[in-house]
Amino acid sequence: MAVVSLRNFFVLSLALNVSLILRTINQNEKLQSGALMAVQKGAKVSQMAFLSFPSLSSPSAAAPEIQTPLGSERIINLDHGDPTMYEQYWKPMGDKTTIVIPGWQSMSYFSDVKNLCWFMEPEFAKQIVRLHNVVGNAVTEGRHIVVGTGSSQLYLAALYALSPQDSSNPINVVSAAPYYSSYPLMTDCVKSGLHKWAGDATVFNKDEPYIELVTSPNNPDGFVRHSVVNRTGGILVHDLAYYWPQYTPISTPADNDLSLFTVSKSTGHAGLRIGWALVKDVEVAKRMIKFIELNTIGVSKDSQLRAAKVLEVVSDSCEQAGGLEYAESFFHFSHALMTERWRLLREAVKRSGLFSLPNFSSAHCSFFDNNLGTQPAFAWLKCDRDDVDDCESFLRGHKILTRGGKHFGVGPKYVRISMLDREETYNLFIERLSQIRL
Numbered sequence: 418m419a420v421v422s423l424r425n426f427f428v429l430s431l432a433l434n435v436s437l438i439l440r441t442i443n444q445n446e447k448l449q450s451g452a453l454m455a456v457q458k459g460a461k462v463s464q465m466a467f468l469s470f471p472s473l474s475s476p477s478a479a480a481p482e483i484q485t486p487l488g489s490e491r492i493i494n495l496d497h498g499d500p501t502m503y504e505q506y507w508k509p510m511g512d513k514t515t516i517v518i519p520g521w522q523s524m525s526y527f528s529d530v531k532n533l534c535w536f537m538e539p540e541f542a543k544q545i546v547r548l549h550n551v552v553g554n555a556v557t558e559g560r561h562i563v564v565g566t567g568s569s570q571l572y573l574a575a576l577y578a579l580s581p582q583d584s585s586n587p588i589n590v591v592s593a594a595p596y597y598s599s600y601p602l603m604t605d606c607v608k609s610g611l612h613k614w615a616g617d618a619t620v621f622n623k624d625e626p627y628i629e630l631v632t633s634p635n636n637p638d639g640f641v642r643h644s645v646v647n648r649t650g651g652i653l654v655h656d657l658a659y660y661w662p663q664y665t666p667i668s669t670p671a672d673n674d675l676s677l678f679t680v681s682k683s684t685g686h687a688g689l690r691i692g693w694a695l696v697k698d699v700e701v702a703k704r705m706i707k708f709i710e711l712n713t714i715g716v717s718k719d720s721q722l723r724a725a726k727v728l729e730v731v732s733d734s735c736e737q738a739g740g741l742e743y744a745e746s747f748f749h750f751s752h753a754l755m756t757e758r759w760r761l762l763r764e765a766v767k768r769s770g771l772f773s774l775p776n777f778s779s780a781h782c783s784f785f786d787n788n789l790g791t792q793p794a795f796a797w798l799k800c801d802r803d804d805v806d807d808c809e810s811f812l813r814g815h816k817i818l819t820r821g822g823k824h825f826g827v828g829p830k831y832v833r834i835s836m837l838d839r840e841e842t843y844n845l846f847i848e849r850l851s852q853i854r855l
């Protein structure tokens with residue numbers, strides 16, 4: 418009896434140990450595969466040019482929420498223009514922009530079959546027109562509005578619509594350097610037979626048709642721009658993502674053949690992925706709509722409805738500023754924030770003596786009815802010292818991640834720094850920058 422029970426105990430203990438071992442192995446595997454997945458996720462994220470992290474060596478670059486409490490150890494990632502700064506305005510707004518969408522709504526592919534842009538929500542279109550009228554930054558009369566999944570999709574739609582359909586050669590696409598780093602990547606992404614990236618517009622001298630992208634104010638340097646190529650056969654696309662009062666004085670309502678806008682940089686709702694185009698020519702609008710139809714069969718209705726609500730509140734805040742509902746307009750708030758950020762940045766740059774920033778002349782802003790300066794969404798910083806050739810690496814050495822000049826078609830002496838991050842990150846950046854010594 419005793420032997421049996423001892424044997425039983427032995428078997429039981431073995432079984433227990435085996436299951437213990439199995440559990441341990443299993444857990445290790447889970448941990449390892451979890452870590453592997455995180456690495457792969459990081460690698461995937463780094464492959465996205467728009468999000469490209471210059472260095473993935475530190476996990477905190479990919480996962481900003483795991484930050485060390487030590488300010489000096491923290492990696493400050495200002496590589497992409499993620500507009501999280503605007504949470505500061507929208508959080509206190511509480512339920513003003515909350516919408517409720519019952520499960521049975523937004524089910525159909527179609528939004529408005531009477532409209533050329535059949536997948537555009539009428540309320541969204543209404544709020545676009547209203548906001549442009551309130552701000553005075555674009556003419557909407559006689560324009561076709563086309564909604565897109567971000568202005569990025571509309572950029573591709575515009576290239577598709579404007580490229581000659583019957584040509585044997587792809588049309589040249591140019592923009593004056595420094596240009597938005599995504600243009601070359603998006604233009605050549607699918608190696609289209611319709612269009613190809615042809616680089617810096619200021620040196621374009623081919624006797625061939627071309628599309629010139631005019632980004633005003635410009636990403637990365639913030640300057641107001643006009644077309645630079647002076648040749649026949651040119652087609653213009655105006656990217657006006659930053660033509661809003663918090664960044665630049667509104668001089669006159671934009672009146673172009675094709676203008677692109679986005680909620681990403683105007684209200685800060687980049688995650689909605691909503692942009693719009695104002696298009697003069699009906700045939701161009703039709704082709705852009707066709708592109709979106711072939712690409713994504715329309716644009717998320719839920720996102721359009723949220724965007725419409727956000728734009729409505731922005732317009733309300735402008736029209737009712739100083740009232741009971743809105744102490745100040747959205748643009749007053751964001752303009753004041755940008756003013757303060759640029760003041761701090763110029764002060765820090767002056768203190769360090771190693772860098773320089775562009776200077777902007779002031780101009781009359783019709784929206785604020787005042788003579789105002791320019792305060793771009795990005796700082797286009799130059800490393801002045803002769804012994805610093807690569808400004809991006811130099812700043813990375815100080816755990817500040819930026820995007821180097823070569824991505825924008827210029828040299829490595831320049832970097833682009835996002836001015837739209839959260840307050841805490843921005844303040845840490847200013848503190849870090851002020852302390853840099855050679």
Ligand SMILES: Cc1ncc(COP(=O)(O)O)c(C=O)c1O
Pocket residue numbers: 498566567568569570597632636656658678679680681687690691692
């Ligand atoms: C000049 C410019 N155009 C377009 C975009 C893309 O905007 P969206 O988020 O609407 O796709 C950006 C974003 O950084 C931009 O800087």
Ligand SMILES: *[C@@H]1O[C@H](CO)[C@@H](O)[C@H](O)[C@H]1NC(C)=O
Pocket residue numbers: 427430431434
């Ligand atoms: C079970 O594991 C314990 C501790 O690791 C060990 O002392 C014991 O001998 C093991 N039993 C068997 C049956 O392997």
Ligand SMILES: *[C@@H]1O[C@H](CO)[C@@H](O)[C@H](O)[C@H]1NC(C)=O
Pocket residue numbers: 647
């Ligand atoms: C553009 O070219 C035309 C004719 O070639 C010339 O008259 C005009 O001054 C040029 N404009 C600019 C801004 O260079």
Ligand SMILES: *[C@@H]1O[C@H](CO)[C@@H](O)[C@H](O)[C@H]1NC(C)=O
Pocket residue numbers: 773774775776
């Ligand atoms: C901007 O203005 C300041 C002060 O006048 C000057 O020192 C600096 O060189 C200027 N920067 C550029 C890029 O022109």
